[in-house]
Amino acid sequence: MAATSFKLNTGQDIPAVGFGTWQAEPGKVQTAVEYALKDGYTLVDGAYCYGNEDEVGEGLKAAFDSGIKREDVFVMTKVWASYNTRCELALDKSLKSLGLDYVDLFLVHWPLLLNPEGNHDKFPTNPDGSRDIIKDFNHVETWKQMEKLVATGKTKAVGVCNYSVKYLEELLPHATIVPAINQIENHPSLPQQEIVDYCKEKGIHIVAYSPLGSTGGPMMSSEPVVKVAEKKGVAPSTILLSYHIARGTTVLAKSVTPERITANKKIVVLDADDIKILDDYSNDLASKGELKRYVYPPFGINFGFPDKQ
Numbered sequence: 001m002a003a004t005s006f007k008l009n010t011g012q013d014i015p016a017v018g019f020g021t022w023q024a025e026p027g028k029v030q031t032a033v034e035y036a037l038k039d040g041y042t043l044v045d046g047a048y049c050y051g052n053e054d055e056v057g058e059g060l061k062a063a064f065d066s067g068i069k070r071e072d073v074f075v076m077t078k079v080w081a082s083y084n085t086r087c088e089l090a091l092d093k094s095l096k097s098l099g100l101d102y103v104d105l106f107l108v109h110w111p112l113l114l115n116p117e118g119n120h121d122k123f124p125t126n127p128d129g130s131r132d133i134i135k136d137f138n139h140v141e142t143w144k145q146m147e148k149l150v151a152t153g154k155t156k157a158v159g160v161c162n163y164s165v166k167y168l169e170e171l172l173p174h175a176t177i178v179p180a181i182n183q184i185e186n187h188p189s190l191p192q193q194e195i196v197d198y199c200k201e202k203g204i205h206i207v208a209y210s211p212l213g214s215t216g217g218p219m220m221s222s223e224p225v226v227k228v229a230e231k232k233g234v235a236p237s238t239i240l241l242s243y244h245i246a247r248g249t250t251v252l253a254k255s256v257t258p259e260r261i262t263a264n265k266k267i268v269v270l271d272a273d274d275i276k277i278l279d280d281y282s283n284d285l286a287s288k289g290e291l292k293r294y295v296y297p298p299f300g301i302n303f304g305f306p307d308k309q
Helices: 029-038 053-065 087-098 139-150 165-174 193-202 223-232 236-246 258-264 272-287
Strands: 005-007 013-015 017-020 043-045 074-079 105-108 158-161 181-185 205-209 250-253
Touching (some): 017 029, 029 053, 029 258, 074 087, 139 158, 158 165, 165 193, 181 193, 223 236, 223 272, 236 250, 236 258
Parallel strands (some): 017 043, 017 250, 043 074, 181 205, 205 250
C-alpha cells in the first residue's frame, strides 16, 4: 500500500497527496476546495500571490460547517516576494482571507525581495517593465522573520519553496529552525535529484508542484509513462502522481473538476521496475538536454538551479 502521509522534522504528519489551488479558475475555487475536503483530501495548499485565498477560505468554512474538523485539515500558504520583509503582515492577511486562526505551514514563496514600496502590491515593475527587485536583499533576513512566527501560534511550522541547493546552503548555517519542507516543481522531466537528495540529507521534506508538467505536456503521452500506466491499468496522470509517493515526496494535484479531483487521489504502488523505467526516462531526457522547467517567473535572477534540471 502506498504511503498516505509523511513525518516532518517538526513531528507533524503531512498528507502524501494535497489539493493545490494555483491557477485555479476564479469563481470555482470555493466549490473545488469544499468538494476536495469532503472527498477525502486533508491537505490544502494556497498562497497570497494566487489571489484566491478568500475563495479558499470560503471552501474551508463550508467544509468545516459540514462537520469536517479544522484539526484534521493541513493548510499551508506562502508569503509573497513583495512581503519578504513583512512576513507577519503577510501571514495576518492570509489568515484573514482564509478565515483561520492559524495555518499548519507557512512558506517563503521565492528567495528574493520585490520592492515592497513599488507600484503594485504583488508585481511591482520598473519603468522598462521588468520586475522591481531589491537586488542587495539577503533572503536569510526573511527566514529570521519566519522563525519568529512559530512562537506566535499563527503557524505551526515554516518552510520554503523554490530553493535550490545554493540557497539552502546560504540559509541553513544561519537557521535556528530547519525548514520543514521545500516545495519545488518536480516530475520525471524535472527530477531535480540534486535538490531532492540534499533535502533528504538535511531532513527537509519535498513537496512537488506541477507534477504533470503542463496541461497537454509531453509527459502524459510519453512512451515510458504510458507503458507503466498500461501495466498498472491506470491513467498516465495516476502514474505521474504516484511517482512522488514512491520517492517519499508529497504531491499537489490541482483541478476544479469533481471527477478529476477524485481521480487525482488515486495512488498506486510503483515497484522497483516501474521506478527504473521512469528514472531511465529522466536520464534519457537529461542526456539529450531536454529536461523541462515549466515554472520560472521572469525575475531575471539565477536561483542556482542545476543548468540541465
